[in-house]
Amino acid sequence: MSMYKIAVVGDKDTVLAFKSLGVDIFPVLNEKEANFTITKLAKENYAVIFVTEQVAKEIPEKIAQYRNQMIPAITLIPSNRGTLGIGIGEVKKSVEKAIGVDILFGREGEE
Amino acid sequence: MQTRVNPTRMELTRLKRQIVTARRGHKLLKDKQDELIKTFIEMVKENKRLREEIEKDLEMAFRNFTMARSQMPQEVLEESLMIPSARISIDIGKQNIMSVNVPKIKINKEEGSNIYSYGLATTSAELDSAITILSGMLDKMLKLAEIEKACQLMADEIEKTRRRVNALEYVMIPSMEETIKFITMKLDENERSNITRLMKIKQMVMEG
Numbered sequence: 001m002s003m004y005k006i007a008v009v010g011d012k013d014t015v016l017a018f019k020s021l022g023v024d025i026f027p028v029l030n031e032k033e034a035n036f037t038i039t040k041l042a043k044e045n046y047a048v049i050f051v052t053e054q055v056a057k058e059i060p061e062k063i064a065q066y067r068n069q070m071i072p073a074i075t076l077i078p079s080n081r082g083t084l085g086i087g088i089g090e091v092k093k094s095v096e097k098a099i100g101v102d103i104l105f106g107r108e109g110e111e
Numbered sequence: 112m113q114t115r116v117n118p119t120r121m122e123l124t125r126l127k128r129q130i131v132t133a134r135r136g137h138k139l140l141k142d143k144q145d146e147l148i149k150t151f152i153e154m155v156k157e158n159k160r161l162r163e164e165i166e167k168d169l170e171m172a173f174r175n176f177t178m179a180r181s182q183m184p185q186e187v188l189e190e191s192l193m194i195p196s197a198r199i200s201i202d203i204g205k206q207n208i209m210s211v212n213v214p215k216i217k218i219n220k221e222e223g224s225n226i227y228s229y230g231l232a233t234t235s236a237e238l239d240s241a242i243t244i245l246s247g248m249l250d251k252m253l254k255l256a257e258i259e260k261a262c263q264l265m266a267d268e269i270e271k272t273r274r275r276v277n278a279l280e281y282v283m284i285p286s287m288e289e290t291i292k293f294i295t296m297k298l299d300e301n302e303r304s305n306i307t308r309l310m311k312i313k314q315m316v317m318e319g
Contacts, residue, residue: 003200003219006253013136017176019192020242021249022199022220047203048216068267070214071203073260077252080173083166091158092264095122098266 004071007041009034010052014079018050019090031058038062038074052079053086116290126294130287137279144272151265158262161255168248174239182235201253202252205311211268214262215230216253 008018012027019025026041029035033053039062041049049072056063056076066074076087082111116122180188204215 004203005200008189011181013177014173016189016192017173017245021246023249035273045215047201048134048253050252050256070205070212070260070264071255073214075252075256075259078166078169078173082170087166088159088162090214091155091259094262094266095155098155098269099148103152 004045004047006048006050007046008050008077009037009041010050010055010077010079014052017080023050028055031098034059035062038066040073042066047073049074051075051078052075053084054081056077056086114149116294118301120263120298123291123294123298126287126291130284132290133279133284133287137284140272140279143209144269144276147211147265147272149257150208151262151269154258154265155262158258161251161258165248165251165255168244168251172241172244173246176236179235179238179241187234188238191238198247208261208265209268211261211265213264214257216256216257218250218253240281257306284308 006023007030007072008015009025009026011029015025024028024046026037028037034051038049038051038059051063051074063074063076066072076083076090078087089103092102117128174209183191198220200219202217202219204217205212207213
């Protein structure tokens, strides 16, 4: 067991809120920066990387790249402009991949 | 579909042994798949619940934070948060769920008991409440990261297992069955032609 760190990647206003918790924050402005930052963080000792959905939307390939690796765990969070539903969509994707049909979310329509 | 083989007894014995192994493998894999799916469904339900909860809480925290930002000058805000009093690192352990290695996150907090890294004079109450909500949420967020990763990894494993089960069930085992049938029939055929030949010879000998 070794020590790992936590990172938050997103637009400046969103990540600033996390600063005081003792996690490392990485404000990014555009797609290129986001790609670069996440690649860098994955190589360093960051095991959990929270990425805002606004940023994740721009770099789906990069996010998918780390899907099958144990570390880092990239987790999407809503930004301060609210959720885009991508995070929950990822969960849905997992379900569809594993089971073939969407059993968790399909029910919502009936309720 | 049937593989091309020599119709010999040896081949038949070999194939029969192989099909037994294949059937056992198929059964084992099928059991594994069922169990994986069972665990997966439980986990993904938890995942969904946690995510919805976190998204709701985060929204609230951000609302407070946005309020705080609007009430304080940008520099003061950034300055207040510049030096966090808490330092968090995590340990990653491995947990094995049905041969899938999933991460297990353990949090190490090194703190000052105080999560507010700033003086109270220049900051607003909204900032305090935003920070309080957020710091309470970090544990949950890490839990989400852990469970979401586990779900992704398990989804992968389930897909792989399913592919193997299907390959065995619909391709390998039927093809072996067919080959076995082919060999048996060929051997029987040989036997029959042999008998006919012998009978014919016997007849010829008797006549001659």
